[in-house]
Amino acid sequence: MKLDLYFGRQFLRALLIVLALFGGLILMVESLDQLRDLSDLGIGGAAILQMALLRVPRTLYEILPIIVMIATLVLFLGLARSSELVVARAAGRSALRSLVPPMTVAFLFGVLSITVFNPIAATSERSYERRITLMSQGEAQVFSVSDEGLWLREGTANGQMVIRASRSNLDGSELQDVSFVGFAPDSTPLYRIEAQTAEIEDGQWHLRNAKRWPLLGAANPEVAATLHDDLTLPTSLSPNEIRDRFGAPEAVPFWELTGYIDKLEVAGFSARSYRMWLQSELALPFSFIAMALIAAGFTMRHTRLGNTSSRVVTAMLLAFSFYFLRSFAIVMGQNGLLPIALAAWAPPLAVILATLALLLHLEDG
Numbered sequence: 001m002k003l004d005l006y007f008g009r010q011f012l013r014a015l016l017i018v019l020a021l022f023g024g025l026i027l028m029v030e031s032l033d034q035l036r037d038l039s040d041l042g043i044g045g046a047a048i049l050q051m052a053l054l055r056v057p058r059t060l061y062e063i064l065p066i067i068v069m070i071a072t073l074v075l076f077l078g079l080a081r082s083s084e085l086v087v088a089r090a091a092g093r094s095a096l097r098s099l100v101p102p103m104t105v106a107f108l109f110g111v112l113s114i115t116v117f118n119p120i121a122a123t124s125e126r127s128y129e130r131r132i133t134l135m136s137q138g139e140a141q142v143f144s145v146s147d148e149g150l151w152l153r154e155g156t157a158n159g160q161m162v163i164r165a166s167r168s169n170l171d172g173s174e175l176q177d178v179s180f181v182g183f184a185p186d187s188t189p190l191y192r193i194e195a196q197t198a199e200i201e202d203g204q205w206h207l208r209n210a211k212r213w214p215l216l217g218a219a220n221p222e223v224a225a226t227l228h229d230d231l232t233l234p235t236s237l238s239p240n241e242i243r244d245r246f247g248a249p250e251a252v253p254f255w256e257l258t259g260y261i262d263k264l265e266v267a268g269f270s271a272r273s274y275r276m277w278l279q280s281e282l283a284l285p286f287s288f289i290a291m292a293l294i295a296a297g298f299t300m301r302h303t304r305l306g307n308t309s310s311r312v313v314t315a316m317l318l319a320f321s322f323y324f325l326r327s328f329a330i331v332m333g334q335n336g337l338l339p340i341a342l343a344a345w346a347p348p349l350a351v352i353l354a355t356l357a358l359l360l361h362l363e364d365g
Contacts, residue, residue, distance in 0.1 A: 072295035110285025119253035249277035279344035
């Protein structure tokens with residue numbers, strides 16, 4: 001039991017060190033990127049640092065499997081160099097038994113990542129997107145989905161417009177049962193429009209079967225209301241922007257994904273990419289175990305046996321291959337080329353079984 005706790009603590013220590021090193025490196029790179037991108041806007045150094053800090057959690061979250069793999073290399077290379085693995089084997093402990101504590105820590109770290117780190121990364125990414133939009137455009141375009149339907153807000157030099165729709169088609173180009181409320185730059189309500197459908201085309205909303213109420217200077221808006229078979233309104237939005245906003249499942253915290261999927265489907269959007277992301281997040285702890293097993297399979301042998309460098313390089317190449325295979329499978333699942341469960345769970349489980357067979361052959365065979 002004490003040896004298990006020792007191996008577990010050593011792995012956790014290596015994991016935290018590698019995590020801190022990558023976090024510092026990412027912060028430096030992001031700071032340089034923000035300095036380059038925002039220098040023309042006259043942004044101060046403190047604001048640039050804040051923007052860089054907002055980017056760190058998402059970037060760090062994306063490479064967590066690589067971090068787990070490197071931490072495993074650090075752990076077992078250190079144990080092999082100090083002959084602690086040799087002593088453990090001499091005491092009758094098998095290689096697979098020595099792997100249980102690090103794999104347990106890797107699994108628990110995966111659970112912690114999707115339940116705690118994922119919401120932090122999603123929240124920081126959304127905050128970054130809002131701030132960068134305000135800095136570059138002066139007004140934010142807000143997209144959200146609620147129980148009442150789809151909500152949009154777009155800002156222009158002429159004011160703002162709030163849009164609510166009960167449903168949308170799959171690509172976001174046509175909204176149904178739509179309400180528009182226009183505001184002046186000083187937030188004074190200008191008009192309200194109700195339409196059966198609204199479609200974006202050539203930089204304009206094309207409304208059908210619409211009713212317009214003037215809200216400024218009209219004693220009785222209902223009396224002054226007008227009916228229109230077709231009505232157009234200028235817009236700075238496009239169907240691609242709507243799809244892009246709803247097509248980023250990484251920006252939704254893990255705990256909100258299930259509810260968000262239901263709201264998207266009620267609003268008429270396809271939620272396949274969100275379902276794929278949810279399943280891939282649930283499989284993340286097993287991806288961490290797969291990464292750790294790949295690294296352990298090539299570094300548990302004593303360093304005196306030689307070929308340490310080549311074994312480390314081989315482990316890293318295989319780990320990166322699995323990382324890209326997992327990402328590729330997620331993309332195929334989002335595009336409907338693979339069943340969602342197969343795309344999310346097959347890569348980590350297949351790698352876990354393959355590395356266990358390798359370890360049984362090399363260490364206990």
